[in-house]
Amino acid sequence: MTVLQEPVQAAVWHALNHYAYRDAVFLAERLYAEVHSEEALFLLATCYYRSGKEYKAYHLLKGHSCTTPQCKYLLAKCCVELSKLAEGEQILTGGVLNKQKSQDDIITEFGDSACFTLALLGQIYWYVELVCIDSCVNTDSCMNNFCFGILPLEPSPGDPSYLQNYSHSGSGMEPPPPPGPPKKRVMYRISQVGTKSVFAQSGNSRELIPNPFNLTQTTAPQTSSTPQVLSPTIAAPPNVQPRRSSRLFTSASSTAKENSKKLKMKFPTKIPNRKTKTKMGKGGITPSNLNESIEILKLDSSISEGKGNISSPQFQAFNLQKAAADGLMTLMRDIGRGYLALCSYNCREAINILSQLPSHHYNTGWVLGQIGRAHFEVAEYMQAERIFSEVRRIESYRVEGMEIYSTTLWHLQKDVALSALSKDLTDMDKNSPEPWCVAGNCFSLQREHDIAIKFFTRAIQVDPSFAYAYTLLGHELVLTEELEKALGCFRNAIRLNKRHYNAWYGLGMIYYKQEKFNLAEIHFKKALSINPQSSVLLCHIGVVQHALKKSDHALETLNRAISIDPKNPLCKFHRASILFANEKYKAALQELEELKQIVPKESLVYFLIGKVYKKLGQTHLALMNFSWAMDLDPKGANNQIKEAIDKRYLPDDDEPVTPDDYPYYSTAEVEESQESSMTDADDTQLHTTESDEVL
């Protein structure tokens, strides 16, 4: 597939040169998944590094073997950025255990980039020297040995040139000599290699690093041409590709245009849909970019076709190239279709399409992340969790999509996993909103809503255009009863992304709480119009309709919900409760019996069954179910269940059941040790009433 790499590489470099990092990353990820070459690895790592995510480049390169000099250099650079100086040095100079490379070895290995490599090494030693100075100040005894013997970073004795420059076996309490002279020597040595740019760069770095002791500064070497020298070299590495891509773009043959029209037809026309545009932007494939990359391929293949008749081996090669181009386009098209389905919330469709991708693309962070999200949007939280944990295993440096994973864990109430995720992500990247959303979800699960609010606010500060952070903040404010502020947050989320149905749902919930049922229904329906497959939304609409006295509509809605997602027990529960409210007791009971089979440990089910039996006058069965309900949940539902029992039996009771007794039982519940006393007391009460009944 080497023939095919180049157009894609050209596209990636093109994107990079235009600072379109998200597009570059997406394409580079696909390229690397397709061909696991070190060149593709380097390209992907470069995209990560340039988009400001050094930690991603670091983890990526660490996880795979880097033997080429460019990979090693980039990895060392990431190490320096992440303050892993020892590791950086080890990569560049070959490690502590192996023989240290001499300067000449480094020059021969790194070739053109040797100047940068040596500069980087010099930078590492700079930082280390500063650390050394600090520790020397703190420990007078070390003043004697202002050399690297103290530090683990000491280059081995096999490299006398560096040691010469840095060791000072001064006497007694001499203050450390100014770092000026040795630096000069080092720079001089480096400059002997012969490139001005390094000279300039190390001069630069020297100026930038502050001298903590106001030691006398020696005059810096001339650094006049610094900025200009550096920038062309950055553009230099992709020597081959820009030339090629410019050739591709400037070619304007008519045959190429015709071919491009034909090939364009293959691409689904629906993609540049205005509704999904924002979502596209978020995901990183813009329609224009996809078209562009396909343009490159089309023109490439058409050019090759144009020359095809020359000779047969060339013709075969070009045919191969075209076939490979078609393969890539099919891949892009399938990915695009899957993504489109997801954005239209056709989640099952999306899962189908994306699952049919070839396995080396399927098992990548991006694809699995989309599939996980698809499961999440139809409330299949277990599957979503499985898929997301796979994403974490494959790409531990990925933060995109982790906020969805954290909400999944929140729904499943897996607090341990959630707090581990939160710690890992916030340690790794403090400048993306996703880790802060995860942290907020973690504390929300622990019912520490004030702290969760702080974290969500932080996520918003880090990225004010991240709509989901506003939604999560809104939910927390609802939980702390600050409904006005919550309304504001949900509206902000909608302002940023009209298709954010979670925010519409949030607004609906607030209106429901305020008993403005009409408004609630409107907002829930708006959310449903965006995500029509959500049984949870349908369930809520059903309940609101019932509150608006439109019980027939409510039942219809709930039936729809159950048909879409038979696994959602709440739909059945609410259907049963509506039937109960409409006095259809037999039907309600039937529904509840079925529900008992599905979720046998849910106290609410028994509570409702008890109420039905009470209405039917079957008090024994009612009491039995109430007591089961209380057994299954002695803490929360207690008061309501007690009321349900007591209203019936209070007048008949001989024993004075004063209100004072109940509060103490309910507070005694708090103590684990006193739990049993509560149930015993209640049992005796039930038995007493039962015996009264019998009499």
Added chain:
Amino acid sequence: RYTPNIHCCSKVCNRHMIFTGTVREIGSQAVWSLSSCKPGFGVDQLRDDNLETYWQSDGSQPHLVNIQFRRKTTVKMLCIYADYKSDESYTPSKISVRVGNNFHNLQEIRQLEMVEPSGWIHIPLLDLVNNPIRTFMIQIAVLANHQNGRDTHMRQIKVYTPVEESSIGKFPRCTTVDFMMYRTIR
């Protein structure tokens, strides 16, 4: 009404009820004031989640803690941390809880006696039909201390409101994750 005290010795008050989402601490939504205090032993020490620090009054009895909310608030329970072993004669022995709209129409709804307490005292605030009270203001009055001490120490006070069922329908809280998963969209 005199009622025996119920107390628990855990360091974290009401941990279980908070965890099941039944109650929520809302002291931060109120304005706190004291009838008197020694410098450095005031409201901050009463609300800092630290059982080592305390409020020490510095005046005549009754010593008052006033809790004023922005709006009429449902309050289910008050919790006070008192420890006879550390505070001895500063430990309150008789406490009266009054509620009302403002300082002028407070009414006592609970009075309780404590005998050598050591831990959290839970004071449920319920009306005649056993619902949590709704009020603008709560006043906790220390009427007497152990060994007839003049001034009092109080280490922490927490105020709890019942959590509204956040999902749909006026049902009690559901108990299994299978139900809770589908309760809301987040």
